[in-house]
Amino acid sequence: MFRTFIYNSNITYIKRGFCERRTVLNVIKKGDVGEKVSVQGWVKSLRKQKDLTFYDINDGSTVKNLQIIVQDKSHGKINVGSSVRADGILQKSPKGQNEVNAENLVLIGGCDLNEGYPFAPRKKYAPEYVREYLHLRPQTRRFGSLLRVRHGATVAFHKYLDQIGYVCIQTPIITSNDCEGAGEVFKVVPDNVDLLKSMVKENVPLENGFFDKKSFLTVSGQLHLEAAAHALQKVYCLGPTFRAENSKTRFHLAEFYMLEIEKGFLENLSELLQTTEDIIKKVTVSLLDTYMDDINVCANENMDFSWIDKPFNIITFTEAVDILNTKLNKPTSSKGGLLKEHELLLTEYFNNRPVFVINWPKDEKPFYMKEIDDSNVAAFDLLVPKIGELVGGSLRENDFNKLKSKIPDNSNLSWYLDLRKFGSVPTGGFGLGFERYIQLILGIDNIKDTIPFPRWPHNCEL
Structure with missing residues (x-):
């Protein structure tokens, strides 16, 4: 039994009962114990204990992180900052919070902290420093x-x-x-001078040629x-x-x-x-x-x-x-x-x-x-x-x-x-x-x- 969704003329088949992908916010607030879920996001912190690895991930839907438990330590390439997908069973932590016991953890995009990533885990930075990395802020x-x-x-x-x-x-x-x-005001002038020359009208200054008058950003x-x-x-x-x-x-x-x-x-x-x-x-x-x-x-x-x-x-x-x-x-x-x-x-x-x-x-x-x-x-x-x-x-x-x-x-x-x-x-x-x-x-x-x-x-x- 399949459901069909049409988007941009491409047909995707989704099987009923398939593990539906959820946001971290949705899993934290509305997830039921025993439910099979799939979430994706970025690793904010991790810690290892015996044969278990605990990942806190966040997908931007909430300030709260979701804990992912993995039964082994074989995910060595997954660092803080990496993007991942986790599939598993929802359960309660000892503190009564929703967490995922992962059956599968997939690395989507790695983050090598030794290659210049500017934000170390659990460290606070001054706004002036963070502002130097607007694309990562x-x-x-x-x-x-x-x-x-x-x-x-x-x-x-x-x-x-x-x-x-x-x-x-x-x-x-x-x-x-x-x-x-x-x-x-900032004046609006096309950067292409040849374009302006081809458009300019008689008695109109070249820099005003596009609109035939001075134009500004509002x-x-x-x-x-x-x-x-x-x-x-x-x-x-x-x-x-x-x-x-x-x-x-x-x-x-x-x-x-x-x-x-x-x-x-x-x-x-x-x-x-x-x-x-x-x-x-x-x-x-x-x-x-x-x-x-x-x-x-x-x-x-x-x-x-x-x-x-x-x-x-x-x-x-x-x-x-x-x-x-x-x-x-x-x-x-x-x-x-x-x-x-x-x-x-x-x-x-x-x-x-x-x-x-x-x-x-x-x-x-x-x-x-x-x-x-x-x-x-x-x-x-x-x-x-x-x-x-x-x-x-x-x-x-x-x-x-x-x-x-x-x-x-x-x-x-x-x-x-x-x-x-x-x-x-x-x-x-x-x-x-x-x-x-x-x-x-x-x-x-x-x-x-x-x-x-x-x-x-x-x-x-x-």
């Missing part, structure tokens, strides 16, 4: 846990936003505008989300953004991910603040409920999530400056914004709870933010402990004439003005730094250790 226990938490956060953001009626929009990575206007999907919000009302994106700034701090990357939302018919900044707070709290609670084992592996020991049950603080920019000048003795002015030092001091001042700083001087913020008077805009930064700014957002200027007077020259944003001509509505939204959020919930010091393959000035490995 996912194999370490801590970074494997981080990748699962990062996946969990991605799913949780999508799931929660879907539940509250937001539509996911895939905004472009290649764009003709610099949303923030700071000039920190710094934000916000402007495109505004276009979608004028039709779908509640929209968001979660994707890569790029900043060409010469910063090597522990908070900056040249390529990072942003969660951005935009909501139409939004006239009140307080509503946007509440939405921001709710999203962060709901997603964090979901992660703590689902990924606690992985969080415990890669988070700092003194993580404090008490802020989840408390309302975020709200102060104006003017009040923030006053606190820094008079109460914290860290003089600053209303010009130049807040330094990272100031941001961290403010969260400490509010007992390590997140704080919204609202109503910023308009000279400190981009052109698209809505004016509330001659000097200030309806904007906010959300500051969080040990990270500083996590989220930046605002109401958007929906007055056609005001926006037209503020749009930078040669910005290619006539289409953006059209949104204020044809069925215009007030909108607002925010951008949340995804990697900084991972730093927040795991207490990770350096943002380079929150993303699989980090890029920063002078470093673009792999």
Whole structure:
């Protein structure tokens, strides 16, 4: 008796009752004693005792390892790091945990520790050292846990936003505008000069030949989300953004991910603040409920999530400056914004709870933010402990004439003005730094250790 599965037009026959291959997570949680199972993964540790060899294997489905018992010591080529397949009978260990008494252990890919494998078993390494081996870093226990938490956060953001009626929009990575206007953009130019020469049009500079205009890697999907919000009302994106700034701090990357939302018919900044707070709290609670084992592996020991049950603080920019000048003795002015030092001091001042700083001087913020008077805009930064700014957002200027007077020259944003001509509505939204959020919930010091393959000035490995 056979079952037939069709995949890519190739037919595979699987006999009923055949030993089905399982994930380590499935075997640990749902395996029944006496069941015949087949698992595959990588050896994380091994030890030999008389005529038995004990292998701990992991396939990436969980932070926990599965113990495989082999009845002899004849598997000398199987070292830590090797990939294997184990077929055998599920049983309970003396501690009551599921383990496999292997009838068959197959070496899939060897790992000779003497040929330069950088991670010795049972040894801990500093993040700076592990970062030197980006292609092998996912194999370490801590970074494997981080990748699962990062996946969990991605799913949780999508799931929660879907539940509250937001539509996911895939905004472009290649764009003709610099949303923030700071000039920190990467220009997109084909590497093939002959191709460019064959495409260039009259009066178009050679370097602009492919699109007939300057084109960049996006710094934000916000402007495109505004276009979608004028039709779908509640929209968001979660994707890569790029900043060409010469910063090597522990908070900056040249390529990072942003969660951005935009909501139409939004006239009140307080509503946007509440939405921001709710999203962060709901997603964090979901992660703590689902990924606690992985969080415990890669988070700092003194993580404090008490802020989840408390309302975020709200102060104006003017009040923030006053606190820094008079109460914290860290003089600053209303010009130049807040330094990272100031941001961290403010969260400490509010007992390590997140704080919204609202109503910023308009000279400190981009052109698209809505004016509330001659000097200030309806904007906010959300500051969080040990990270500083996590989220930046605002109401958007929906007055056609005001926006037209503020749009930078040669910005290619006539289409953006059209949104204020044809069925215009007030909108607002925010951008949340995804990697900084991972730093927040795991207490990770350096943002380079929150993303699989980090890029920063002078470093673009792999």
